[in-house]
Amino acid sequence: MNKNTAFVSSDEEIIYIGNENTVREISTSGKVLRTVRIINRRMDETSFSPSDGSEEFIISYKNGVFGKGKIHSSDCKLKSTELKEDGAVKKAVFCFEPYRIHSSDVFVKVIFEARDSDPVIRKYVTISSSDPKKLFIDYIDLEYFVLGADIKMRFSRPDMEKAYLSQFQSALGQPIYINGMYFGCEFPTTDNNIVDNTAHIRYFAGKALKELSNGNEIYISHPTIGGAARSFDMEVVRADFLEYIKGIAKPIYLRTQYNSWYDHMLDITSENIRDSFFEIEKGLSSAGVPPLNSYVVDDGWVDYDKDFWCFNDKFPNELYESSALSKKFSSEFGLWLGPRGGYNLKTDKFGRRMERSGKGGYNRQSRDVCVADHRYTKNVLEFFLDCMEKFDINYWKLDGFLLKSCKNRHHGHPVGGKHGMYCFTDCWENWTDIFEKMHLLREKEGKDLWINQTSYCNASPWHLMYSESFWMQNSGDIGFIDKTTSGEKLCGSDIDRMLTYRDSKYFDFHRKRQYQFPLSNMYNHEPIYGNTAKIHMTDEEFRKYMYMISTRGTAFWELYYSFNLFTPDMWLINADVLSFIRENFSILRNSKLIxxxxxxxxxxxxxxxxxxxxxxxxxxxxxxxxxxxxxxxxxxxxxxxxxxxxxxxxxxxxxxxxxxxxxxxxxxxxxxxxxxxxxxxxxNENAVPLKLTEAKFINEKTVEFRFNSHIAVKASAFTLGGVALKKELRANYSDVRVYLPAEGENLQKLDIDIDVKDIYGNVLSEKVPVTYFKNGCIPISYGVSGRGDFALRLTLSAVPTDGMILLGGKDMSIFAANGKLVFDVKGIKAKSDTIIAGKDNVKVYALRERNGMIKLYIDGKLDCSGYDVRNAGADIAAGEIKCGASVNNIEIFNRAFSFDEVKD
The missing domain is CATH 2.60.40.1180 (Golgi alpha-mannosidase II)
Known part of the structure; x- marks a missing residue:
């Protein structure tokens, strides 16, 4: 048994299959398949042995000519055993003799699989029959362990209160822990539990075998898994299990985006969406926040008086304009859709209309759209794919699934089963397929997709094989707690009451319900500072709120902001916290409660x-x-x-x-x-060296120094000619404003000595030259240089179809290509959509924002932008501006212009 790679071997009637972490010993003695022992190689060969009564599978069947009964692995005789090696994949395949029920045969195989560099062993059960249309499968126990006296540690999900879903369905899809090992199924709705010293992993089917196998001759189960942890300690087992989940889940990254919900709720229009997108981008970019991953339109675009998903008259051009505007911010576009029909007074009738039209079904149990209806899942997938093609959507907020299992037999889904599980299983079989097809479309186009799976889902970590983030399920969108559970008044501000509410839900989720789910993938509906939330924050309260929620470790930051509530300092604080998260995400994503x-x-x-x-x-x-x-x-x-x-x-x-x-x-x-x-x-690592990223006059008596770290301002000195200057630390803690004793004269150059420390103890001492430009206007002979924001304002005439329009040294240029403008700064290009070849008196603003994004405005309108994180804010070497014949007028400024400052 090689310790470092997957292997499969035999020793008489014992088969060994495993990897560097886990080994499963399987007996074939007496032609009966039985797991003898499962070994944890991460803890000195710790193991557990399933006791008598354990089974490799139990197939429960009922109805029709087969009647009602169960097929136990112990009742099936082995026909053959085959060990296979295919490179990194090792398999043990056990084929059973036909199992006779009346005049029909059932054929079963059990397959174990180990792979190099894979922490788990997978197990599959395959079933076929001579009469597959009549063999109705109730459920399949894919693992069935009887636990004996050697069990020193065990865990399965507790019985819990309902979390919108029923108690039973809320608890589905959690792992089982036994003696420092974890077990489960790579499908999110199996019932994994330990009851009366018996552990089972149960898949509810509710279909004839022919349907269960999607018309194929053989049904292949979702794989069960078994893996090893480093300890019996519950927290360590959880951490090692979640490391396995990280390996099979959709890849995630730190994602930031704006969402319209708490800005406007249902009252969105194409106009106020446009205004909010512009204002949010202005606040973020001017404070140095990189372009968002998405700008998202939430609920409010749907015409609920129709019989399927379509746009209301507030969006006469659908979402083309909103999507195009997102692109002009070097961002992407995202959209909300509530599969169950949203959350409003029209949800019920929306579902009823869908039923009448034949485009979907109505769920009488939950009074909404039946999300399990097979006509609906087909049609909504087509709608998803169509929207993704038309609006280039890279994010979906899918909000509201199967609240209660539907009992309508005409919707294509099965009905019945324990706790309505037939419908529930079928629903999620279809929706996980939908998610995969949505991802596949984007992958074929070389683009990414983020699916945020929200309300009315069971909180199984195996959902993360299909979606990137997942709503908490046990919480409202927003909430406040004023008193403790014992009645003690907590007092405090809005943010104190909000934090207590949401964080108590984290404790309920992870401690009381004991969901084994990574905090990094949780969607918690924060941060919120929007008009419809009816809350107030001071600058310092906003800082406390943002920093505290950053430590929850979520990768998914959906900003529920209203621009009119933000002070200038709030934009800086927001930028500071988002920077803190970006720099430390590899740490924060491992967050746990204390x-x-x-x-x-x-x-x-x-x-x-x-x-x-x-x-x-x-x-x-x-x-x-x-x-x-x-x-x-x-x-x-x-x-x-x-x-x-x-x-x-x-x-x-x-x-x-x-x-x-x-x-x-x-x-x-x-x-x-x-x-x-x-x-x-x-x-215990050395801190990132302290660097000055920019220094410039912001008015005739004030110079702003920008650093890459929080500055210890009291321990820092800024002097001019040996005289100490007054200094002020800005709200982001990395900008320092220094006040001069006298106003600067135009083009006056000053050498300011800085002796700066940051909060990590780093020191930076140097002489910094700064030049005062009256009204921020830079002479053409000076050109553009440095790492900061700037703007060029030009008037163009007789613009060529192709050719150079402006050169700014070796690092910046504007040229025409195929009748359009291209603005190039250090290799980052903004390419215009507007054709201006041959036109006269064209007003152009070409600028770089503080966040490194470059933009082109043409005749007062934002036309395009460009961004590349690798070169954003790169140092531009000084060089005189040289203009081509089409430039009638040019002005250079040492700052960027916001959209509402640009004139046509």
């Missing part, structure tokens, strides 16, 4: 680690002082052996690191004021 639920009034927080790099948040939800301690150990995610770690307090703002060095096993204690939040960053 402490107790905030609805008890107890201190709690989140702990996220990657090796010896960690971020820990603690929050006091109560209106009283409290103390809290946590141990730096593997229970909260710290790698064993971590040592020599420094600690910086990220929130509240602190000027220098803690002088103490921390190691694995150390205890950290903190005293917290009422409603106080503290966020700590631990590391």
């Amino acid at each position: 402490g107790e639920s905030p609805d008890t009034g107890s201190v709690y927080g989140y702990s996220a680690w990657e090796n010896a790099n960690g971020i820990v948040s603690v929050r006091n939800p109560a209106n009283k002082k409290q103390s809290f301690s946590f141990i730096l150990d593997r229970i909260i995610g710290v790698v064993e052996g971590a040592e020599n770690m420094t600690c910086v307090t990220v929130l509240p703002y602190t000027e220098k690191p803690d002088e103490r060095k921390y190691s694995y096993g150390d205890t950290v204690s903190v005293d917290l004021e009422p409603h106080e939040i503290r966020i700590f960053k631990f590391t």
